[in-house]
């Protein structure tokens with residue numbers, strides 16, 4: 238799932254390549270991705286793109302008085318093309334959900350919003366105000382704008398587990414499963430630590446880790462031609478998706494806690510004092 242750094246890279250690409258171009262045509266291949274009906278999607282035709290923006294894990298273009306906003310969800314991506322084919326998309330075929338021609342179709346660049354797999358969760362809105370997208374209206378402050386004091390305030394009194402709390406977009410916007418694993422590993426915190434019970438020292442360490450992990454990932458991602466690559470391109474992960482491999486810091490084996498449809502990873506030696514956290518799926522398999 239693309240998180241803040243990947244979305245930032247895609248938005249950076251749009252700022253450099255899409256701004257200044259007119260929307261030629263928008264093809265909707267999967268009607269279910271479009272969450273708004275008024276204004277109609279063809280209200281964008283002829284409007285010149287004058288900005289690209291990120292809100293947490295949402296990205297969008299501004300053209301005329303309108304914002305075209307997308308949430309890529311788990312398996313979505315934005316794929317840029319210097320010259321898009323002019324033929325209309327065939328509804329329901331292939332991974333392309335929506336195509337935006339920037340100029341006259343057939344002789345102009347543009348991009349596709351794509352979604353792999355069978356679970357269709359990619360969502361697109363056309364609105365005159367980003368706050369009309371319910372998920373954006375509910376976002377907490379952006380992870381890159383949160384100071385150490387802000388973080389302490391956001392977590393104060395929260396009885397949830399730190400892993401769940403920092404991935405709750407209503408608390409802090411932009412962090413998902415992968416980067417939260419990385420942040421907690423750098424901060425040497427258990428994913429199951431109670432958010433509101435961190436010491437002042439732990440809060441400062443967590444904030445430092447949050448800033449360093451995200452800014453490193455942004456600088457690695459931006460300019461990497463993210464928009465011409467498929468998703469899932471992440472380098473430098475220390476624990477996320479590395480179950481069974483050695484921790485790059487201490488050499489202990491990276492462990493996993495799995496749920497019905499997702500899993501997270503951590504290093505016991507670095508994060509939990511060597512304790513292996515209960516994993517319901519593993520214990521079921523061992524019965």
Ligand SMILES: [Zn+2]
Nearest residue numbers: 484487504507
């Ligand atoms: Zn370790």
